[in-house]
Amino acid sequence: MASEVARHLLFQSHITTKTAHTSSQVSDHEQKQKDSPRSLTMSGHVGFESLPDQLVNRSIQQGFCFNILCVGETGIGKSTLIDTLFNTNFEDHESSHFYPHVRLKAQTYELQESNVRLKLTIVNTVGFGDQINKEESYQPIVDYIDAQFEAYLQEELKIKRSLFNYHDSRVHVCLYFISPTGHSLKTLDLLTMKSLDSKVNIIPVIAKADAISKTELQKFKIKLMSELVSNGVQIYQFPTDDETIAKINASMNGHLPFAVVGSMDEVKVGNKMVKARQYPWGVVQVENENHCDFVKLREMLICTNMEDLRDQTHTRHYELYRRRKLEEMGFTDVGPENQPLSLQETYEAKRHEFYGERQRKEEEMKQLFVQRVKEKEAILKEAERELQAKFEHLKRVHQEEKLRLEEKRRLLEEEIMAFSKKKATSEIYQNQTFMTPGSNLRKDKDRKKEPGYRLELLCFDVRACETIGGRKDAEEGREGPRAPGRP
């Protein structure tokens, strides 16, 4: 518990004083194995004074990495200023004003000066401030910065990682270009800077400073700084804790924001060629300290504080991002009983939790699936049964139909036989006698009983009337109704 408190106190002290030197002494108290370090005097030359040189040699071998983000409206002179700062023509084409959204364009260059290799990444905002509705202007910038932090965090959290040859793309400094209106900060500028100040070191610069006169410039600078302070925007302060550079840094802090002019064109002034902008009324020299603050910016940005900018990015902004991100994910340093929890344990606990969840969900889905299958099966079985029943029913119906038809056929055949018999006998009668009137009446009665049969009998009777054999007809008439073929 005490070590926890000590650790947290240490962290806070680092934020405020930024001196890492005290840490090496204070943290020793935490090391129970070691005594507090006593200073020893050596009786001779050992030779570790070459240590800084060894460090420098290693850094030279590795090379340096620096990432600059330029935020400003289109046409305000971002690319030109970068070209002038690094004395190189990076790219030539002008951007259009008609982009619907703000985009970020990042390009990496490898510069070399004597034996120092610098991997410089310039990120430009394209289309910033061009839209009619500028609400979404600063979000892509914030997202880009966060994405770089995220990439670094992912690399750092990998199991097999290679941090030493990882191309660090985190933004080390943001040059914010303020347009030289001479009045005050635009709302867009204020909003953007406010959203960026906790993520990146911001150095505001007044662009195209040759459009303002000296007196206006002074007033403008004071106005800008007071606005920034009153709105709580934290811009980057040059560090003043190291004696060698404290004085110059402190004076530079008073000159913020730098009023810069950028130009790669060379103009002959006196008897040498200098970088300048030529106007009909005079020449604005870029590297003349009376004309603009370009030299100060270069001094501060590159020569004096590049390392500190990188350091700040890594130890302050990145750590803040990391802490927030991890806390978002639910990791804490202190467990429920105030026991220091390691990230490991929390990670493991979370992993178990997630696995448990996943198992449960899988089970649920399985259950659901099985249930559905069962239902479907039941339905299908039902349908099958129904079909079967229908089939049976139909079969039966057909059977019955068949039987009936068989019956009918039989009857029909019987009738046909009877008929042919009748025919045969009637033909015999025809040859023998004619029919009697009495039999007519009987035939009429019989006729009434079976109407379907009547037609033939009628025909027969007619013929029989014409013939004489009547009794045989009557007998045949009585035989007929015994086998009715009613449908």
Next chain:
Amino acid sequence: MDPLRQSPSPSSSRASSPRTLSCERLGYVGIEAVLDQLKIKAMKMGFEFNIMVVGQSGLGKSTMVNTLFKSKIWKSTMPGLRVPMPQTLQLHSVTHVIEENGVKLKLTVTDTPGFGDQINNDKCWDPILGYINEQYERYLQEEILITRQRHIPDTRVHCCIYFVPPTGHCLRPLDLEFLQRLCRAVNVVPVIARADSLTIEEREAFRHRIQDDLKTHSIEVYPQKSFDEDVNDKILNNKIRERIPFAVVGADREHMVNGRCVLGRKTKWGIIEVENMAHCEFPLLRDLLIRSHLQDLKDITHNVHYENYRIIRLKESHALPQGPGWVNLAPAPPPAPTGTRASPGPAKMCRWAEDNSDEDF
């Protein structure tokens, strides 16, 4: 001469591949000044160096450390006045801050009395490995905190000097076992102790035999061959590798030789000067450790050994006890040492051929 044009990548989250531009011809930019900034920062923060000396008692470990840093880090023990030999291996650490020309160095020396002194020396390297791993563990725990310190105190052992007794024959089984195990966890520099008991020819023969032994058992001592970055490094390190193990003599008393005051051992047959290359190779050891390769030792510890430990630890995190315990690295078969170490390279190695696994958060 326009540089190659590259199409801009719209809202890319990663920068495109770099082009090389030289700005020398166009004037002054001032990138070089970053070197000075680095130096200032380093001097302000100070340096840390942790060294461990391992060897049987009586081989002159404490004296050697005193000689290396030219101060009484340890009180050198005289035989007879010594406390009775400890029954188990113990580890003593001592921390000092020494300063030279504005450069502050926090030096921690860990001694291992009782190593190899028992009758049964089985597993006597376990406490040492445990200590080394414990330091890695401590660093790891600090590193994975949510609220981290600005500067994590580095107690990891950067270099382990192993004292080989001057038998003149070859490496003993105990030496081999120990070296095999430790080379995978820490930078080991073997030295022939008390080299004043060997003649120059005997030294050379002994040295060659030791080198052969090391090769047969594929023990990679510092400077490791697989971490040479470029040709210059290779040449430099090959020269050093030819002379490993150094035959050293330690002394912390001064004597007058030819009017000069030198550190040396006085015997009846002469004075052995410690800093004389003709007498012993102490200057080589000192130069290697302090003057030229100190930063490299720290880098390899941080980028290779610590990373290896971290990988193992994070992979088997669910099986390990909680808290700052230590992982007992069981000895792997000989091909493995080069295998586990060849894939993650140090700061200098550019060929990182193996693709990173997607075992991230």
